[in-house]
Amino acid sequence: ERFVVEIKTTAAMSHPHILPLFDSGTADGFLFYVMPYIQGETIREKLNRETQFGVDEAVRIAREVADALDYAHRHGVIHRDIKPENILLHDGRAMVMDFGIALAVSAAAGGRMTETGLSLGTPHYMSPEQATAEKEITARSDQYSLASVLYEMLAGDPPFTASAAQAVIMKIITEHAAPVTTRRKNVPTNVNAALAKALEKLPADRFASAAEFARALADTGFRIDSSTTGGNGDVARRGLRTWQLAVAAVVLLAAGAAIAVAVVRSQVAPPQVVRFVVPTPRLFSNDLLETPFALSPDGKRMAFVAFDSGASIARLYVRELDGLTSTPLAGTEDAINPFFSPDGREIGFATGSDLTLRKISATGGPVSLVVAGTRVRFGAGSWGDDGSIIYTNGLNQLGRVTALGEKPSSLTDSTTFRFAGSPIILPGSRAVLMTAASRSTPSAPNIGDLYVLEIATRKAKRLIENARRGWYLPGGYLVYATEEGALYAVTFDLGRLEVTGSPVALLDGIMTGLGGRARVAVASQSGTMAYLAGSTSDDAVIVQVDRRGREQVILSAPAPYSVPRLSPDERRILLSMPDAKGYPQVWIHDRASTTTRQLTFEGQNVRPAWSPTGDRVAFNTNREIGKNYIWIMPADGSTKGERAGEGPEIRGTAPVSWTRDGKWIVTDGEPERRDGAGLEDVFAIPTSGKRTMRAAVATPANEQTGEVSPDGKWIAYISNSTGRTQIYVQPFMAPGGPTLISEGLGAEPAWVSNDELVYVNTDIDSMVVARLQFGPTVTVRRSTLFDHRPFRSRGISIRSYDPTRDGNHFIFARQVRQRSTVEPIVVLNWREEVKRLMAASGSKR
Numbered sequence: 134e135r136f137v138v139e140i141k142t143t144a145a146m147s148h149p150h151i152l153p154l155f156d157s158g159t160a161d162g163f164l165f166y167v168m169p170y171i172q173g174e175t176i177r178e179k180l181n182r183e184t185q186f187g188v189d190e191a192v193r194i195a196r197e198v199a200d201a202l203d204y205a206h207r208h209g210v211i212h213r214d215i216k217p218e219n220i221l222l223h224d225g226r227a228m229v230m231d232f233g234i235a236l237a238v239s240a241a242a243g244g245r246m247t248e249t250g251l252s253l254g255t256p257h258y259m260s261p262e263q264a265t266a267e268k269e270i271t272a273r274s275d276q277y278s279l280a281s282v283l284y285e286m287l288a289g290d291p292p293f294t295a296s297a298a299q300a301v302i303m304k305i306i307t308e309h310a311a312p313v314t315t316r317r318k319n320v321p322t323n324v325n326a327a328l329a330k331a332l333e334k335l336p337a338d339r340f341a342s343a344a345e346f347a348r349a350l351a352d353t354g355f356r357i358d359s360s361t362t363g364g365n366g367d368v369a370r371r372g373l374r375t376w377q378l379a380v381a382a383v384v385l386l387a388a389g390a391a392i393a394v395a396v397v398r399s400q401v402a403p404p405q406v407v408r409f410v411v412p413t414p415r416l417f418s419n420d421l422l423e424t425p426f427a428l429s430p431d432g433k434r435m436a437f438v439a440f441d442s443g444a445s446i447a448r449l450y451v452r453e454l455d456g457l458t459s460t461p462l463a464g465t466e467d468a469i470n471p472f473f474s475p476d477g478r479e480i481g482f483a484t485g486s487d488l489t490l491r492k493i494s495a496t497g498g499p500v501s502l503v504v505a506g507t508r509v510r511f512g513a514g515s516w517g518d519d520g521s522i523i524y525t526n527g528l529n530q531l532g533r534v535t536a537l538g539e540k541p542s543s544l545t546d547s548t549t550f551r552f553a554g555s556p557i558i559l560p561g562s563r564a565v566l567m568t569a570a571s572r573s574t575p576s577a578p579n580i581g582d583l584y585v586l587e588i589a590t591r592k593a594k595r596l597i598e599n600a601r602r603g604w605y606l607p608g609g610y611l612v613y614a615t616e617e618g619a620l621y622a623v624t625f626d627l628g629r630l631e632v633t634g635s636p637v638a639l640l641d642g643i644m645t646g647l648g649g650r651a652r653v654a655v656a657s658q659s660g661t662m663a664y665l666a667g668s669t670s671d672d673a674v675i676v677q678v679d680r681r682g683r684e685q686v687i688l689s690a691p692a693p694y695s696v697p698r699l700s701p702d703e704r705r706i707l708l709s710m711p712d713a714k715g716y717p718q719v720w721i722h723d724r725a726s727t728t729t730r731q732l733t734f735e736g737q738n739v740r741p742a743w744s745p746t747g748d749r750v751a752f753n754t755n756r757e758i759g760k761n762y763i764w765i766m767p768a769d770g771s772t773k774g775e776r777a778g779e780g781p782e783i784r785g786t787a788p789v790s791w792t793r794d795g796k797w798i799v800t801d802g803e804p805e806r807r808d809g810a811g812l813e814d815v816f817a818i819p820t821s822g823k824r825t826m827r828a829a830v831a832t833p834a835n836e837q838t839g840e841v842s843p844d845g846k847w848i849a850y851i852s853n854s855t856g857r858t859q860i861y862v863q864p865f866m867a868p869g870g871p872t873l874i875s876e877g878l879g880a881e882p883a884w885v886s887n888d889e890l891v892y893v894n895t896d897i898d899s900m901v902v903a904r905l906q907f908g909p910t911v912t913v914r915r916s917t918l919f920d921h922r923p924f925r926s927r928g929i930s931i932r933s934y935d936p937t938r939d940g941n942h943f944i945f946a947r948q949v950r951q952r953s954t955v956e957p958i959v960v961l962n963w964r965e966e967v968k969r970l971m972a973a974s975g976s977k978r
Contacts, residue, residue, distance in 0.1 A: 137157055137159070150228055171223045173228075182658070185289045188321070191287050195279060199344065216278065216282065257293065259302065323352055323354065326349070410959075411452060412459075433454055436495070449468045450462065465482065491503060503534060521535050566602075568584070581601075609633075611625035618645045622971060643664045673693065673948050676946075696740060696741075698743060699743075707719060718734065736754055740752060743791065747768065751789050762776050764776055787800050797866075799815065801839060827866075829848055832854060836851065859875045859878065860892050876915055881931070889902060891940075900917070903915050924948070
């Protein structure tokens with residue numbers, strides 16, 4: 134009853150800088166009060182992110198809070214618990230929360246207006262009279278607490294700090310706060326003077342009201358007489374007061390109740406770490422993608438990509454973590470790599486077909502195009518608090534746009550980094566964490582190292598070797614994932630952008646994809662974490678599948694095989710597989726002897742293709758000066774081989790095919806004229822004469838994966854000219870326009886005869902055969918063969934299989950990974966666990 138009476142007094146207050154109370158009462162034996170929901174953050178949250186405020190901003194906020202306090206004090210209400218956690222910033226404007234709660238709780242405990250409030254005060258912001266348990270607490274106590282908050286906004290720490298609450302209180306009682314200008318030189322003289330006066334030990338030495346404190350903060354001419362201030366005044370007077378207060382403190386501490394017990398009781402136990410599984414529809418998870426889910430910055434909401442019940446295409450879902458259902462977002466079909474805006478109200482994502490950057494409200498609504506041509510690739514995106522979005526572009530480098538859709542700009546380039554991705558913008562949008570592989574620093578090809586890049590200067594420095602992605606946790610922690618599916622933490626100086634400690638293991642057993650992409654998300658503001666658990670094995674077996682989908686294992690020893698290619702006589706199989714150092718190489722498996730030998734050793738070598746005679750192999754390599762070219766090498770490995778021809782540099786993931794007549798090698802890449810837009814064309818390299826790369830398919834859209842028919846007349850390829858990735862054919866190196874072949878999304882085309890083309894329908898993840906009849910127009914009849922999902926895909930542009938010459942069978946790498954969970958595991962208050970593990974390791978901040 135006392136609680137309700139007191140809180141009703143507070144509810145009568147109305148002020149623009151006071152968060153109002155709507156209602157209060159009891160329910161099921163609990164007291165409750167109701168406040169409006171306000172979108173924003175507290176001063177504490179901003180301090181955790183930025184350490185200090187701008188001087189003008191800090192002074193403005195303090196004056197707004199002082200105005201609210203003056204209003205409350207004139208109505209007989211003292212807050213008693215002013216601290217950064219109780220001041221909300223809504224559109225930059227201060228709103229004081231929990232007004233009267235301290236008094237109401239004190240009243241419920243049997244006290245009245247004269248109750249000290251000690252048990253509810255926060256040690257760093259207590260006034261000396263609260264700390265010494267004085268019976269009468271006046272409005273000037275709130276003034277002292279506000280001055281402590283302003284001091285921290287300017288200096289980065291409150292006036293008094295120590296490792297224990299009792300030590301903080303002792304300093305408040307016995308020591309004088311150092312002038313704020315000793316911590317930050319550009320604080321104006323009047324602000325320094327106003328703080329010194331408001332932080333006086335005796336309430337009578339402070340300002341008469343909070344309004345006077347606010348006026349002094351704004352008055353550039355305000356000064357104080359140093360002979361009358363405890364902070365800078367008469368030594369004898371200060372010493373006497375200090376001695377008196379010290380004696381009082383010793384007596385109180387000896388008594389054991391007024392300070393020590395009360396403070397210990399006031400300490401809130403650390404939040405409990407809680408783990409639970411979030412039930413979801415079937416998650417969409419491609420080995421090349423970063424992760425199928427994301428957490429809102431406040432850790433209260435999850436977005437994920439999954440399939441509707443019985444559906445063949447995935448879309449975005451949103452789930453409140455305190456709710457029981459997941460809501461699909463209309464219009465987000467084909468979404469991949471979701472990420473939240475800083476306020477959690479919007480979700481950015483790419484579309485799998487055209488990799489265009491889009492956004493939608495987290496509660497649903499129309500989908501907006503952020504900007505065309507962004508080509509967001511597999512490293513997802515990150516949305517900064519300055520409105521910018523940083524993403525991995527089509528060149529596997531970092532690009533930057535604003536959410537309003539300005540022209541994309543490049544943050545990294547391929548002359549410095551072989552690849553750069555997995556961006557996470559740090560608080561303040563000054564810098565971004567990224568996983569990158571420097572051209573000057575050797576590293577595992579698919580892993581890279583964790584770097585921090587200053588956005589304004591484009592300067593990057595390496596932080597952690599062999600890391601896949603990093604996040605910053607408030608409190609000074611850098612968390613990162615490894616290719617083995619483990620998480621580590623290390624102390625990190627956000628101001629200097631430097632690692633300051635040694636790594637500490639946090640968690641292992643996280644599911645990973647290609648190149649160790651850990652299926653994990655971290656909400657940096659709240660410290661909530663989510664991940665998929667499972668084996669990190671990337672093994673597969675090689676199988677032969679007939680047109681009805683029946684399998685026969687032909688290479689049963691599990692290994693990380695991918696992209697198998699049959700020799701023309703079908704006795705050998707080219708395979709892509711990493712060597713002992715983790716670098717991708719080309720291997721040859723002999724079916725008769727069941728032996729597998731490594732063909733390439735120098736650099737990184739991927740996407741191989743047989744010559745029509747089976748005596749040579751073409752593949753993509755970076756063996757020369759760190760760039761990617763098409764290379765030809767004897768299949769017996771007798772010579773080093775040579776570059777296939779001259780032309781523009783090819784992306785590292787570019788596939789290779791060889792025409793049946795042996796006259797052309799076909800690949801794709803980005804023409805220099807596109808100026809880093811991430812849009813590619815299909816090229817052909819002649820194998821005799823002047824071997825200069827020529828355009829085979831070139832439009833303003835994005836074309837990839839050229840495959841020439843056995844008779845050499847037609848080329849099949851994928852294009853996003855309609856906004857969706859589909860299969861087309863057109864005359865090869867001859868006049869003629871394109872014909873659409875696929876129905877719905879299409880990828881991975883291959884010819885089985887001059888009039889039959891197979892491909893993967895990615896709408897339903899099935900193998901499809903298209904029977905073509907050529908005439909004045911091309912007619913198409915399609916039929917579905919079998920389910921493609923069991924087989925490893927390396928992306929829409931890289932064919933995951935190879936047909937036999939008669940077209941009746943297909944060679945696949947079938948993944949054998951065992952996954953222990955297929956639903957996200959969420960860890961609430963994970964930051965507390967990180968802090969505990971760091972402390973247990975002896976790591977120092």
